[in-house]
Amino acid sequence: MDSRLPERHELEAFLVLAEELHFGRTAERLRLSQARVSQTIRKLERAIGAPLFERTSRRVALTPIGARLREDLAPLHRAMGEAIGRATAAARGVDGVLRLGFLGAGAGELTPTILETFRARHPGCEIQMRETHFADPLGPLRAGEVDLLLTRLPVEEPDLTVGPVVLSEPRVLAVPARHPLARRRSVSLEDLARHTVFGVVGPAPDYWWDFHVPPTTPSGKPVPRGQGVATFQELLALVAAGQGISPVAASVTRYYPRPDVVFVPFDDAPPTDVAVVWRTAGATARTRAFVDAVEHAVRGHGGPARH
Template sequence: MPERHELEAFLVLAEELHFGRTAERLRLSQARVSQTIKKLERRIGAPLFERTSRRVALTPLGARLRDDLEPLHRGMTRAMARAIAAARGVDGVLHVGFLGVGAGELTPRILGAFRTRHPACEIRMRETHFADPLGPLRSGEVDVLITRLPVEEPDLTVGPVVLSEPRVLAVPAGHPFARRSRVSLEDLSRVTVFGVTGPAPDYWWDFHVPRFTPSGRPIPRGQDVATFQELLALIAAGQGASPVAASVDRYHARPDIAFVPIDDAPRTDVAVVWRTAGVTARTRAFVQAVHDALRANGGPARS
């Protein structure tokens, strides 16, 4: 009977159809991959691949073997993952909070990496609001939170940054700034921005909507808001403006609001945060999935 590593090498090569990429995925040398495939072909008694200097292709026998093996391999992988998850205590339900778009386009990769490794653990997502971005984490309603920085709390641990993006100024479509290609933080003294209701930390809100320009000029404050949709509705109604992340233009574009780049605003980052004293096997597994997704992506998502 073929050994497991021979079948794994066969399935990876059947997917990649390239010895170099197969070797990288298996962390082996190309020579070792070639030897393994030849050994498997000798066991079976016929070629599984057609090899030339330009291409690698499955033979009809190889294609049939791939089709027969793939569902068995997936089932075995899931069974092993469930056994490992049960042994490590990574089962049950993981509650993940997210502010705004969360990790953006990286979110599906993070969730996919976690579910592949821990199929016995269900993920339940919950949106948080900027009026109280840390409240659900502290109350235990969520186990881990994907939120905007800064977070400077002694009882919370800030993990890896998953998204970094510039900031833009959201203004009514009819505002004079809407016709400009960019603005600066000094320009904020010429608009009315919004306060916030709720227990959000002052330093968090001051970072996202500063009270003064870099030269010290006050930035006028209008009414307080509690939710992001309320903020957008007031901007559209001509009641003020607000610095927001650039991704808002992609995910919340609307014809009555213009988004103008802010030249000198620091970037806004999104990171994974959890309770320092409440870390669990599920939390650790989720953070590991984040690290895996970041490695696969070459670092935090950027815009």
């Protein structure tokens, strides 16, 4: 057994071989000869003091010690690569492209202020914006299609970081123009038990949709769920067609007015908040710079915008 610590290239060779379980494919991935891969693995085994692979003429398999080492080492190696990536991005500065996702009206009236602040600070960085939908509000972020997301809370995911709240606003009930509730000055969450609301089509977290469209009223009465919807425009079209009703954010009355849909204020629904969210492991200099711009805009507004 060697007294030295294993070197990084030895650990990388081990992880690739543990995945491929084939010296030829491992050599191709590492751009080394098979003899060099075998030599590297033998050096690592001497440093650890035990065989990590069982080798025969027909197969390569991990030993119990090798399997345990892969289990312990893989997340550390991944975290190290991400840390190096973040450091490299920081060293390169903020220039480049920042992809920003937004759900619906996003941060509302604060969005232009946030973008203006960011562009003034970082003129070399281009912002590309993409709308997301509530059927899968977090999917584009997780898939790496956007770097940050302005989205409705709650977001309770272990791999995502929730940043500052940008907007807090009351909720209203979207009903067809000829619906009995359309003549009311206000409605209660208890009213949902007597009418059909919409479900959602897609992988949106259950807790996210249940906050916006609760499965039961505060007194415990079930809320009838109707057709599933995937986009906000689809939801409004179905409301207008008399297929159901739905709680929505109050800003919808300004950004999505329709003559065939009436928005009635709730008198007992909790507010809905918008915050900036990003992948914890994917934070870069650009994402941090944008969050700084968000915080600056929120402070300049005296806190999260309230409508």
